[in-house]
Amino acid sequence: MTGEVLKSTGSWYDVLAEDHKIYQARTRGKLRLKGFKTTNPIAVGDKVSISLENDTEAVITEILPRENYIIRKSVKQKSHGHILAANLDQAILIVTLTYPRTSLGFIDRFLVSAESFRIPQVILFNKIDILDKEGMDMIEEIIEIYEKIGVTCLKVSALKEEGINSVLELLEGKKSLLSGHSGVGKSTLLNKIAPGIEQKTGAISDFAQKGVHTTTFAEMFEISSSTFVIDTPGIKELGIIDIETEELSDYFPEMRALQSECKFHNCTHLHEPKCAVQNAVDNGEIAESRYISYVSIIEGDDNRR
Numbered sequence: 001m002t003g004e005v006l007k008s009t010g011s012w013y014d015v016l017a018e019d020h021k022i023y024q025a026r027t028r029g030k031l032r033l034k035g036f037k038t039t040n041p042i043a044v045g046d047k048v049s050i051s052l053e054n055d056t057e058a059v060i061t062e063i064l065p066r067e068n069y070i071i072r073k074s075v076k077q078k079s080h081g082h083i084l085a086a087n088l089d090q091a092i093l094i095v096t097l098t099y100p101r102t103s104l105g106f107i108d109r110f111l112v113s114a115e116s117f118r119i120p121q122v123i124l125f126n127k128i129d130i131l132d133k134e135g136m137d138m139i140e141e142i143i144e145i146y147e148k149i150g151v152t153c154l155k156v157s158a159l160k161e162e163g164i165n166s167v168l169e170l171l172e173g174k175k176s177l178l179s180g181h182s183g184v185g186k187s188t189l190l191n192k193i194a195p196g197i198e199q200k201t202g203a204i205s206d207f208a209q210k211g212v213h214t215t216t217f218a219e220m221f222e223i224s225s226s227t228f229v230i231d232t233p234g235i236k237e238l239g240i241i242d243i244e245t246e247e248l249s250d251y252f253p254e255m256r257a258l259q260s261e262c263k264f265h266n267c268t269h270l271h272e273p274k275c276a277v278q279n280a281v282d283n284g285e286i287a288e289s290r291y292i293s294y295v296s297i298i299e300g301d302d303n304r305r
């Protein structure tokens with residue numbers, strides 16, 4: 001039988017199996033995907049083969065190949081990675097213009113990370129109820145930038161329950177990662193979408209805040225059959241890992257599309273002559289804010305959010 005890992009504590013896993021029951025599962029012996037070292041062989045979202053021990057327990061016999069995964073450097077073992085979640089259909093960033101302010105630089109970093117993990121991206125603008133005309137205009141301008149590069153954008157008010165149906169449609173049948181700065185309304189939104197998971201999310205953030213574990217374990221919530229939301233406690237951003245300068249424009253779709261038109265095939269789009277990307281920024285085809293983010297990521301300027 002196969003199943004999906006909903007939760008991991010490091011040695012035990014909650015696996016939602018094909019029979020729609022949740023089994024407490026563990027691995028037997030060494031079970032690793034070849035190719036890289038990780039502190040956790042199995043992550044939330046992994047599809048696994050299990051053999052049942054009894055009504056409630058199972059053994060994981062195989063990890064099925066991953067479509068994608070989010071990995072970060074392990075806190076404990078620097079040479080190892082820690083997989084946060086696997087097989088995601090989309091990464092959703094909840095953004096607010098004010099209270100708290102989410103900068104375009106932060107949005108771009110998130111998109112770059114998700115793109116490098118090959119996960120489609122969505123930006124969800126929350127708290128539109130507190131915006132005046134000027135604020136709404138600003139959101140429209142930002143949406144134009146991102147829709148142009150293929151990112152889905154939604155405007156909602158979790159508090160006033162505006163746009164909740166479009167969020168439900170967006171999530172339907174998919175596994176979605178939800179991220180955003182603290183205070184953007186993630187819990188409020190989750191509770192409007194799936195009232196039952198209120199307590200669970202509260203419990204998780206308490207747990208994370210107390211810092212009981214140095215390792216963060218994500219948890220996947222079943223909103224409805226085959227619709228899942230992954231909440232990574234304590235993690236507000238994906239973090240950009242080990243992207244080389246020459247590689248970065250691969251994760252800016254609008255730059256990737258122009259790469260072959262630059263004079264130099266290994267153009268970094270910073271100072272080279274006859275650079276198609278710099279030309280596109282000059283004539284407004286590429287948003288200036290996106291180019292600024294590109295440069296600041298290369299410069300490792302983490303503070304300019």
Ligand SMILES: Nc1nc2c(ncn2[C@@H]2O[C@H](COP(=O)(O)OP(=O)(O)OP(=O)(O)O)[C@@H](O)[C@H]2O)c(=O)[nH]1
Binds near residue numbers: 159160182183187
């Ligand atoms: N005006 C307005 N306020 C909202 C909206 N959504 C959430 N809030 C408020 O914003 C504050 C933070 O909301 P939370 O849902 O706790 O935010 P969170 O993202 O879960 O924050 P963390 O738990 O710190 O990660 C609360 O006071 C909410 O009532 C909205 O659509 N409009």
Ligand SMILES: [Zn+2]
Binds near residue numbers: 267272277
């Ligand atoms: Zn170039």
